[in-house]
Amino acid sequence: MSTPVPLKIVIAGGFGVGKTTTVASISEIDPLSTEAEMTEVSSTVDDAALLPDKHTTTVAMDFGCLTIDQNIKLYLFGTPGQDRFGFLWDDIAFGAVGALVIVDPRRLDDCFPAVDYFEDMDLPFVVAVNLFDGRLTHGLDSIRWALDVDPHVPMVTFDARDRVSVRDALIALVDNAIRRVQQPVTRLVH
Amino acid sequence: MTRVAGDHERKSETRPSAVRPFLLTGGRVVAATDLPLEAQVVTREIDGSWRQLSFERRDIASLCRAPISVAEVAATLGLQVGTVRVLVSELHAAGHLAVHGASTEASRDPQILERVLRGLRAIS
Structure with missing residues (x-):
């Protein structure tokens, strides 16, 4: 039996934006x-003075798999969402094709750490706005402006519950x- | 928790294992870049010597008779990814397992990415 080539895509975003639903769909x-x-970046809210700047913590991670063809398997890894901590997702992101950064249009702030991280990593990513109620009250352009995402980063709307979407x-x-x-x-370097 | 070799149904979803990860690995760690989550692990069946292994090592070898990712090994056996990395690299060094994980190059290969695109478009 030949061993398939494994590829992976990171499913990122804040807490409760639909990462697990996306993978399950x-x-x-x-x-x-x-x-x-x-790697956990200590929050100033906690007792950061007593801790080193970063330390390793263990978090639960969801993942799924797709067979692309006889020789390619595609894994989808959902990064854990945390509100007050910034995680460095090196373990999951290393060697990835790219990342889908899922955004809840009602809570744009939650996806900033993911957007910043993948921009810094220079990893291809797409901002995917999860349409929880089926429509978008702001246009994608205004979301792009609010997130300050580079023009070359594609933005799409989708429904995490829908396989084709x-x-x-x-x-x-x-x-x-x-x-x-x-x-x-x-x-561009500013 | 009683550990039974070859029992793949066991999962630690409800309660944490009483066995600390560093006890299973003898305190060793393996860098994530050496063994990515998606790396495919497959047991070398040449002489079946893996059957002489015990506990987690035998569970891993038994599970990987068909290629499976590091992450799937961890999830199926209810072990932490870091623990699986150490055990897999040890079993690899001992010749029980083969490891394939060239995703860094593959994920930048336009031909492979085009195949992924075609595969995704075929999903309905």
């Missing part, structure tokens, strides 16, 4: 959960990853 296996080590968001991401490989983005 499209995974061909029931989503699995395991514990992974994360999740598929389309992943297609937007892989499409972007291909363009990035073919034409690396030259980022």
